[in-house]
Amino acid sequence: MKRIILASTSPRRQALLERLNIPFEVIGSEVDEDIAVENSPYERVKELSYLKASAVAKDIEGEAVIIGADTVVTYLGRILNKPSNRAEAIEMLKILQGKHHTVYTGLTVVYKDENGNSTSETYVDGTDVEFTNISDGLIEKYVDTFEFSDKAGGYAIQGKASIFIECIHGNYDNVVGLPIPLLYKSLKEHGIDITSFWAE
Amino acid sequence: MKRIILASTSPRRQALLERLNIPFEVIGSEVDEDIAVENSPYERVKELSYLKASAVAKDIEGEAVIIGADTVVTYLGRILNKPSNRAEAIEMLKILQGKHHTVYTGLTVVYKDENGNSTSETYVDGTDVEFTNISDGLIEKYVDTFEFSDKAGGYAIQGKASIFIECIHGNYDNVVGLPIPLLYKSLKEHGIDITSFWAE
Numbered sequence: 001m002k003r004i005i006l007a008s009t010s011p012r013r014q015a016l017l018e019r020l021n022i023p024f025e026v027i028g029s030e031v032d033e034d035i036a037v038e039n040s041p042y043e044r045v046k047e048l049s050y051l052k053a054s055a056v057a058k059d060i061e062g063e064a065v066i067i068g069a070d071t072v073v074t075y076l077g078r079i080l081n082k083p084s085n086r087a088e089a090i091e092m093l094k095i096l097q098g099k100h101h102t103v104y105t106g107l108t109v110v111y112k113d114e115n116g117n118s119t120s121e122t123y124v125d126g127t128d129v130e131f132t133n134i135s136d137g138l139i140e141k142y143v144d145t146f147e148f149s150d151k152a153g154g155y156a157i158q159g160k161a162s163i164f165i166e167c168i169h170g171n172y173d174n175v176v177g178l179p180i181p182l183l184y185k186s187l188k189e190h191g192i193d194i195t196s197f198w199a200e
Numbered sequence: 201m202k203r204i205i206l207a208s209t210s211p212r213r214q215a216l217l218e219r220l221n222i223p224f225e226v227i228g229s230e231v232d233e234d235i236a237v238e239n240s241p242y243e244r245v246k247e248l249s250y251l252k253a254s255a256v257a258k259d260i261e262g263e264a265v266i267i268g269a270d271t272v273v274t275y276l277g278r279i280l281n282k283p284s285n286r287a288e289a290i291e292m293l294k295i296l297q298g299k300h301h302t303v304y305t306g307l308t309v310v311y312k313d314e315n316g317n318s319t320s321e322t323y324v325d326g327t328d329v330e331f332t333n334i335s336d337g338l339i340e341k342y343v344d345t346f347e348f349s350d351k352a353g354g355y356a357i358q359g360k361a362s363i364f365i366e367c368i369h370g371n372y373d374n375v376v377g378l379p380i381p382l383l384y385k386s387l388k389e390h391g392i393d394i395t396s397f398w399a400e
Contacts, residue, residue, distance in 0.1 A: 016362075019358075019359065019360070019362070020360055020362070020363065021360075132381060138395060141395040141398060142395070142398075144398070144399075145398050157372075158219075159219060160219070160220055160221075160398065162216075162219070162220070162373055162380045162381075163220065163380055163381055163384040163394060163395075164381065164384075165371075165381070166371055166381045167369075167370050167371055168368060168369075168370075168371075168372060169367070169368075169369050170367050170368075171365075171366055171367055171368075172357075172368060172372045173362055180362045180363055181332060181362075181363055181364065181365070181366045184363040184364075194363060195338065195341040195342070195363075198341060198342075198344065198345050198360065199344070
């Protein structure tokens with residue numbers, strides 16, 4: 001069986017693959033996420049997912065599938081990255097509260113054959129997320145849980161932020177960090193059927 | 201502190217409350233789910249969530265909050281309940297594949313005071329869910345995982361069915377089984393602030 005490698009140390013992405021019974025290894029990439037900041041959100045997640053998957057792929061010998069992903073939160077064209085501290089998280093949540101924003105995830109899958117040749121496919125999915133009105137007090141209480149840490153936009157839709165996310169339009173797992181239907185499709189087109197991991 | 205009781209044995213609903221650090225007990229209700237089948241989906245989940253919460257509430261002594269919920273999958277006005285076997289699950293997924301349907305969850309919260317007096321609030325939320333085209337072969341493989349068991353419509357959005365759910369419009373947790381923002385709001389209006397459970 002081909003090795004399947006997730007080029008991301010995000011526990012949320014790992015949980016999504018585990019849920020599907022996919023056997024995978026984790027190899028984090030050391031890509032500088034600042035380099036692509038000037039691009040549009042769409043181009044940025046495309047480029048970063050490709051850079052992450054490629055960086056890991058070049059060190060792998062033999063047949064392997066390498067999955068790279070990058071997720072950003074955008075509001076009116078502005079990219080909200082991972083807040084580096086409490087104050088930044090509060091600032092981001094104050095921007096997002098009471099409004100809807102878009103979350104983009106770029107997904108690159110690199111397919112490497114036994115001769116070291118590789119092809120890759122890159123996809124982007126966008127999901128609209130609507131926040132209710134959140135008081136400054138609630139933002140403080142949320143940020144005090146430190147759930148914002150390592151999360152684009154400073155929140156986790158699958159966590160305590162669920163009390164103020166009324167509605168999304170699009171794919172939910174894409175907000176968590178991986179557009180699962182696109183990953184399923186790409187793997188299937190390359191001879192890897194996720195459902196084959198479901199047999200008991 | 202008031203007792204908080206979830207009148208549902210659904211592990212998914214329990215996981216949603218656990219995620220929010222809510223301290224709760226589980227007391228399943230013995231409500232006959234067939235009684236309200238003739239109603240519209242909207243009226244059905246309202247009524248069943250109320251019946252479930254009330255059935256548990258009447259046996260509770262002292263101050264308590266009782267949470268009841270009922271979730272149905274509907275397609276073109278037809279209610280798809282929990283499939284009772286493999287063949288029914290296949291039939292339901294064949295109806296849903298390649299189309300969008302609506303999931304309704306009714307939520308009733310009963311607030312009981314120390315004198316045994318109670319008030320209740322009932323809410324309904326609807327979420328549109330879009331399935332990709334699914335081959336008969338994929339439906340068979342999905343049903344073989346038995347994930348359909350005890351799930352309205354025969355699928356779990358938060359499980360392996362995520363490979364064929366491209367898109368939703370509305371609240372995700374409502375599809376899982378509880379409209380969390382509505383629960384947060386109702387509890388808050390009755391003096392129970394979920395965020396108070398977040399303090400370490």
